[in-house]
Amino acid sequence: MNIQIIAATILLAPVIGGLIAGIDRIITARMQHRVGPPLLQPFYDVLKLLGKENIAVTNDQSLYAVLYLVFNVITLVMFVLQMDLLLILFMLLLAVASLVLGAMSANSPFSKIGAQRELIAILAYEPILISSVVGMYFVTGSFSISRILQIDRMLFIDLPLLFIAFTYVLTIKLRKSPFDFSTSHHGHQELVKGLTIEYSGPSLAMIEIAHWYETVLLLLFAGLFFANNLYVAVAAIAICYFAEILVDNIAARLTWQIMLKSTWIPGLLIAVVNMVWVYIKYHV
Amino acid sequence: MMGILQTAATKSPWIVHFDCGSCNGCDIEILACLTPLYDVERFGVLNVGNPKHADILVVSGTANYRNARVLRNVYDQMPWPKAVVAVGACASTGGIFRNCYNTLGGVDKVIPVDVYVPGCAAKPEAIMEGVLQAVQVLEKRKETGETYAG
Numbered sequence: 001m002n003i004q005i006i007a008a009t010i011l012l013a014p015v016i017g018g019l020i021a022g023i024d025r026i027i028t029a030r031m032q033h034r035v036g037p038p039l040l041q042p043f044y045d046v047l048k049l050l051g052k053e054n055i056a057v058t059n060d061q062s063l064y065a066v067l068y069l070v071f072n073v074i075t076l077v078m079f080v081l082q083m084d085l086l087l088i089l090f091m092l093l094l095a096v097a098s099l100v101l102g103a104m105s106a107n108s109p110f111s112k113i114g115a116q117r118e119l120i121a122i123l124a125y126e127p128i129l130i131s132s133v134v135g136m137y138f139v140t141g142s143f144s145i146s147r148i149l150q151i152d153r154m155l156f157i158d159l160p161l162l163f164i165a166f167t168y169v170l171t172i173k174l175r176k177s178p179f180d181f182s183t184s185h186h187g188h189q190e191l192v193k194g195l196t197i198e199y200s201g202p203s204l205a206m207i208e209i210a211h212w213y214e215t216v217l218l219l220l221f222a223g224l225f226f227a228n229n230l231y232v233a234v235a236a237i238a239i240c241y242f243a244e245i246l247v248d249n250i251a252a253r254l255t256w257q258i259m260l261k262s263t264w265i266p267g268l269l270i271a272v273v274n275m276v277w278v279y280i281k282y283h284v
Numbered sequence: 285m286m287g288i289l290q291t292a293a294t295k296s297p298w299i300v301h302f303d304c305g306s307c308n309g310c311d312i313e314i315l316a317c318l319t320p321l322y323d324v325e326r327f328g329v330l331n332v333g334n335p336k337h338a339d340i341l342v343v344s345g346t347a348n349y350r351n352a353r354v355l356r357n358v359y360d361q362m363p364w365p366k367a368v369v370a371v372g373a374c375a376s377t378g379g380i381f382r383n384c385y386n387t388l389g390g391v392d393k394v395i396p397v398d399v400y401v402p403g404c405a406a407k408p409e410a411i412m413e414g415v416l417q418a419v420q421v422l423e424k425r426k427e428t429g430e431t432y433a434g
Contacts, residue, residue, distance in 0.1 A: 025325075034323040038295075041328050047292030048339070051426065053363035055336060189333035200336040200363045 002081065009080045010073060017212025018042045020219075024245055031249045046208050052201035057106050064102025065203040069210040071095035076217045082146035085133045089126075092217070095210070096122060099195060106198035114194025118182035120256045124263040125169035131271035135162045136224070138278040149227050156225040156236075158281070161274035163225045165267045167240055172259065173218055175211075176244050178251040179259050190253065293339075293365070294423045296328040299415060300338035302358050304391060306345030309405030310372035314342060316408045317415075324412060327419075335361040340418045341395075342411075346374040346381040347388045359395040365425040367398045367418040371411055376400040 021042040029036025038044075056062050075091040078084075096118065103115035133143060139158045140148045148155070156163055172179040177188070184190040191197070196207055219237045226233040303311050317324045318331055332338050335358045347355060359368065370391050373379035378389035391397060398421045401414035 029323070029325060033320040035326050036323075037325050037328050041296065044292045044295035044328055045298075048296045051293055052339075052365070055361070055363050192333045193337065196337075197334055198336065204337065 005080060006077050009077050013073075013076055013216045014209050014212045017209075017214075017216045018046070020215055020241070021212060024241075027242070027245050028249060031245070042208070042212075046205045049200075049205035049208070050202050054201040054203055056203065057108070057198050061102055061105050061198060062203045064098045064105065065199060065206045065210075067098035068095055068102065069206045069213070071098060072210040072213040072217070076213050076220075079145065079217055079220055082149065083144065085136065085143045085145060085148075086130075089129055089133060092129075092214075093122065093126065095214070099207070103195045103198070108198050110191045110194060110197045114182045114191050114197065117191075117256055118195055120260060121172050121179065121182055124256075124260050125172045128165045128169045128263060128267055128271055131268070131275060132159070132162045132166045135159045135271070135275050135278055138275060138282060141282075145224070148224065152228055154226055154228050154232070158278050159225060159274055161270040163222075165263075165271045165274075166222065166225070167243070168267055169263060170218060170222065170240070171244060171247060172263075174215060174244055176248040178247070178254040180248075181253055181256060293426050294419050296330075297339045297415060297419045297422065298330045298332045298337055299340045299342050299369075300332055300335045300358065300362070301342045301344075302355060304343055304345035304347050304351045304355055304375065306372065306374055310344035310375070310403075310411075313405050313408050314344065314371060314411055317412055322408050322412060324415070327412075327416065329415060335359075336363065338362050339366055339422055340415060341366065341368045342371055342415065343368065343375045343391045343395075343397075344371045346378050346384075347391045347394045348381075348386050349388065350386075352388060352394045355391060355394050365422050367421045367425070368395055369399045369401060369411075369414045369418045370397045371401045371414065372406045373402065373404040376402060379404065 019039070022037075022039040025041060026036040026039065054062060071091055072095045075088055075095060078088050078091060100115045100118050103111045103118070136148055136155060136159070137143050139155060140151050142148065175183060175185060177184075180188065181190055181194070183194040183196050196204060199207060219241060222240050223233040223237045226236045301311070301314055316322060335341070339362075341359055341362060343355065359366075368391070370376045374381060375391050378387055381387045382389055388394065399414045399418045401410050403410055
């Protein structure tokens, strides 16, 4: 049974992630009064990249691209198998770490600046992600997703401020403008693609596929706040992602200083207020 | 499986644009293709800034002694299969700068060019057609498994 779930996750997640990316690009184009690419464009892009020559500037660079994919797959599988949320966050961090190491291994200034900015991004979003998980622990008494799903009321009612903070860092994690400064999405050229500048062909395709897995994982994480009602969860995920696309299109790119300040001061503040509130409500 | 890879290669041409000292006329027309009026993303075309991500090199302007090395370098950094489109009279033949003491002539003096787009400045419609013809060149290279020629 578990093997079937794992196989289904590994096969279905990139399909869903790719379709989300396709819908994203069409909505983005419509917001800019363009027709936009076909829905399957992300799949064409990745298949094309898989058929291209792989130019690597260092020996271990392609290995890190594979590791980024592998760790993202493992993270998503752990989530679907309803394992421990803290472990899932650590695995997610390991995935990003391999991307940073890959960028650092190439002797390119843009790649290195991209890697450093990604480290700052980790510094910005990680406390909020961990706070969300700790908030869920205070409400349900467990870090395990299987226990969290057994709670018969909506986590969002207890953790509204943490959900707001989570959606804020979701922008960083999905690399959407205003926080896409370590690497940017199609059509944008921040740092000449920053982290991924030295990747080409199949390695770049792997990073793209890994990002699809990551997107699915993060959206499922957002859905966890509404887990007791499937329809509400799906609606919340859709609204959440649409808001990300909207912000992506209306916001200019900010500096890392603003990102760090806005996540650490107001972001962490509302997260702590929410955590103290649920702690008093359930434990005092 | 190889068939799917071949179809995908024609559906997602990413271009990198290099300006060999053009008067900016052709560059403006190339960028006009990205605007809502022409919207080349309909064909999956993306303007990437990085030659390592690109399939098609779009060059405007006359090749000269100063930029030949850079042009060659950008071309060499692109992964195979790749194609080159020379946009405008200057990039195709040297244009009005042909036979100047500092110029080499068209960009085909430096790198192999697959498609020539005429015009001074070239029209966006012509540039789009040139890029889509370069896609056919890419497809043929993919089919025949033609290796690095430069």
